[in-house]
Amino acid sequence: MILTALRSRAGAAEAAGRARETMQAMYPLCRSITGNGVRRTLDLIERWVPLERHEVASGTPVLDWKVPLEWNIRDAWVADASGKRVIDFQAHNLHVLSYSVPVRRTMTLDELQPHLHSLPDRPDLIPYRTSYYREQWGFCLRHRDRERLGPGPYEVVVDSSLVPGHLSYAECIVPGRTDVEAIVYTHTCHPSLANDNLSGIMAATLLAHAMRQETPQLTWRFVFGPGTIGSLTWLARNEVRLDRIAGGLVLGLLGDQGPLTYKRTRRGGTATDRAAAHVLRPLGARIVDFEPYGYDERQFCSPGFDLPIGRLTRSPNGDYPEYHTSADDLSLIDAECYAQAIQAAAQVIALIDANRLPLNLAGKGEPQLGRRGLYGNIGGSAPGEFEHALLWVLSLADGEHDLVDIADRSGLAFGAVERAATALEQAHLVRSQTARNKTSGARP
């Protein structure tokens, strides 16, 4: 199986430690769904792995949507009569509503209020707010600061541009031994939020970096793109390859102290779901059913695509108090939790990659394993784990059960089942094929 180094806690922790510097460099960049913040983020990823970079022009139709205008921002502030900046983009790039259109006006506080966003119940945090698909502008600030604002007048400036340009995304492709593919997707938008989603970006980068040292069975694509419009764009441009996708993960929010959380694919029971459950159940992870609210799995699992792509996070969405606020900074990333998440992702990915559908070529009765050196020579006492795994693979290798099914059904570790399958393949007792998009078990 692949990703050996990251599949151990020590290896994952070591890799996460090495990634810290890159995350620090990414943190201050103002990433939105388009613009130079995204491009600079991709530059930093490219220090680790080669990327195929894509620039898709504003206005390009992608499924029911269009690629939006490109947004860039140089500066933004609200200054009082003395010229003092009471809200300052230079201090924190969450202060500006993402995708704010340019503005340069003098306004009273009353006129400004409809453009301000704060959190009365958490007055010390700056909220993160966006308006991608409707032209407006706004500022986000600590509620404590908002309450101190005098009546004005204020100089209000957003020095941004919202003009035809491009949406940027990138792929790191690791070719496999077959033409079956798998996807890891992580969202590159969100400025100055560490858990959401520098943790996902960096985890995907480390996984791609490790994967490139090996030859996986599947061709793996690590896709770095903005939320929603990025996955929609990738899907629109890759429809031809979708029926070759055997599995995959959306990664994000992997560094907080919440429990590991796997969200099933829409169909449930896909190879990805079963691989994830096999790895994550013993870790005490939460495994939740698909729901259509969430991250980019919404698009991969929309009913017209219905891909076998699940999602791995720690606390998803609003489940941790720092979510979408200035408190989601690098101090929120717990080294041990982050290493565990990377290790778990590596293990799930390794299972998806090693999974296959064995077919017993000698299914009438058991084959004589002893003659082939696969079974002990003195009878009368119980066989060991390897012998049991051989019998389980032979018994369930009927084209209906892949290796993860066999591991689940037998109670054996996937690794033992995979070694038995390999031995039986080498003895020409079993022929395996890559499992494509098989569903078993309970459906929604």
Place this chain on the structure above:
Amino acid sequence: MILTALRSRAGAAEAAGRARETMQAMYPLCRSITGNGVRRTLDLIERWVPLERHEVASGTPVLDWKVPLEWNIRDAWVADASGKRVIDFQAHNLHVLSYSVPVRRTMTLDELQPHLHSLPDRPDLIPYRTSYYREQWGFCLRHRDRERLGPGPYEVVVDSSLVPGHLSYAECIVPGRTDVEAIVYTHTCHPSLANDNLSGIMAATLLAHAMRQETPQLTWRFVFGPGTIGSLTWLARNEVRLDRIAGGLVLGLLGDQGPLTYKRTRRGGTATDRAAAHVLRPLGARIVDFEPYGYDERQFCSPGFDLPIGRLTRSPNGDYPEYHTSADDLSLIDAECYAQAIQAAAQVIALIDANRLPLNLAGKGEPQLGRRGLYGNIGGSAPGEFEHALLWVLSLADGEHDLVDIADRSGLAFGAVERAATALEQAHLVRSQTARNKTSGARP
């Protein structure tokens, strides 16, 4: 959704109150499976709703059966030597075995005994007994009174007629916007028993009356007919329309203080079953699997028809001590329990009527809801129930899940899901069709 008034407890209670007078008028009528008692009962229903009335001649073949002779009774008694009536039909019409043939004889007590029916363990109650399909006669009486009978002789008179005539049943039809149909069936036989089944007759009447104020999606037929032979007759005469039936209920025994009880259709998992569970689970109702003993659901759910018609009662069959005795009188009808049952029936019927099978016309990726005014404009915080319902409908609108499925799967109220489906239909993102006879979930 339809039946708005009856879907509230207050509305249901108010309607049940108004129905009290009709139930008092119905109570003394000697209803059997044929005869003038049934016709007079239909007359009283017709004060509330127009009926299509049917008279089917004795001897008409209906499936494996024949319509029986028509039975009418004027008087019946057992009188002692002094001429005193010791058993008197005029005092209570349960005193006569239903369908007793005429008799006029003088007999000793010993000769009379085989024709007497009483309840030794409940000596103060008159039992209800019938002999529809074998010619005999008998009297039912309080066991206490039976023990007091002297050796006789007695004058024994049943002044009845059992001759070729007709079986009477009636339908109140409320046309819908589609040619898909639904059925509410209630049995009109049983003399002077209030819970079994004036409660069902009157509930069906109130539901039909309320339904006529509105335009349902489905065409609803409220059928008033005798038990077993009535539903068999209706089925025999309506075979051509059976494949248009999307759901329905058999109603009866709705006024006692036992728990609401829904009995699943034979197949289980039909739209009716799922609608009933959605409504009734939160009320703490009992939901029981189909069994072939019971009321007219036996016929609708016989394997050759296997219709999606469930049954709503409070205590079914022998589950309450007054069952099939003179104690099942109008005092047994608990106003609050009866109102709750009418409300529950209205809610189940409303769900069956509003249920439909949505198909996502833009299933590749999510459609851009914001552009259509269906989604909030400031991103970054969690969407509300309506937005969640939109996403759930879009996600499951794959032709495999109807609106009740979507409500169940999402944990949202059916009403929220139905409003979202309507909004998506109006935005041309979803096209729905009436769900016909779909089964999902567990089968027997």
Place this chain on the structure above:
Amino acid sequence: MILTALRSRAGAAEAAGRARETMQAMYPLCRSITGNGVRRTLDLIERWVPLERHEVASGTPVLDWKVPLEWNIRDAWVADASGKRVIDFQAHNLHVLSYSVPVRRTMTLDELQPHLHSLPDRPDLIPYRTSYYREQWGFCLRHRDRERLGPGPYEVVVDSSLVPGHLSYAECIVPGRTDVEAIVYTHTCHPSLANDNLSGIMAATLLAHAMRQETPQLTWRFVFGPGTIGSLTWLARNEVRLDRIAGGLVLGLLGDQGPLTYKRTRRGGTATDRAAAHVLRPLGARIVDFEPYGYDERQFCSPGFDLPIGRLTRSPNGDYPEYHTSADDLSLIDAECYAQAIQAAAQVIALIDANRLPLNLAGKGEPQLGRRGLYGNIGGSAPGEFEHALLWVLSLADGEHDLVDIADRSGLAFGAVERAATALEQAHLVRSQTARNKTSGARP
């Protein structure tokens, strides 16, 4: 239903008592997978039932295997310098590794050690060890005795022959009223082990003996053959009849004090599994899923055959401490436990035999049972068990449910359901066919 006598505890106990003498005669025979010990065992079975005996030549290909050389042994010992036998086959035939090749040498203890097998943790027991498919020799002994052995030299003799000959197996065939078949298989190998498997051999013999007094519905084959190679040989020679097999049991290890244990067929949900569960659940038996390790069910349930043949034992494999040691002698057979096992096997077999797939010929509505004398004549009170069973059979007789399904679904005893089915068949309301190899319920 068949096997009436053995289906009662008293009848089973009486039969087991009569079998005791035969088991005592079988115990000292040195049974291996081939040879005269097996033939003499079959001779003893033939005192109870006629057998069709088969001799299959060494080298005959059977599926992936070949029939091995035939092994016979006259004597074997290890003697010290004084000529005293320190290990003596005459004392216990477990002392020789089964299938030991001939040897006649003088050896030191150090040279002998690799050929000795003992149990350090149970020093007073002789283990049972075999080497069927690799030519070697060895001795098994109490560990306590092994520790007392001096340095030698020793005279080491195995006076055996391993030469082309035959594999012996036999069948007792009881013809049924249909061409559908069922199998009882029990392994005849294992020398001087009482529970494993004189208990199985004798139980199968008693069942065959009782079955011959009656005319079952199915043709039953009681097959007596060695483990693994015996069932493989039978399967290879009977492939043409496999699609006629409706059910069956592998029997073995039925006399110890462990709980009755039924192991499901590979597919689960077969008629055999459902019949076994119906009989065994009320007895508190363990019912376990299929696993590919075990006895001859491994071959019958290999994926290329996948037959509906389950396994009934008490403690299987290594689950009792005396397993595969000299402590598995006749004193281990608990009379009460053995009788219970025989009774349970008889009941499962009777259900498999009586099971059938009824089809309701009058499925539109209920047929009028009263007219046919199948239903009480006074209505108004609840019907009895027979009437309920009639309704259940009619309701589920749709070609999807066999009689065991109907018993399970209704909660009625199989016997009541079977009587109702017979009455409905006689009334021409139902037509039944033998259920072949139907699977329902959960699969692995």
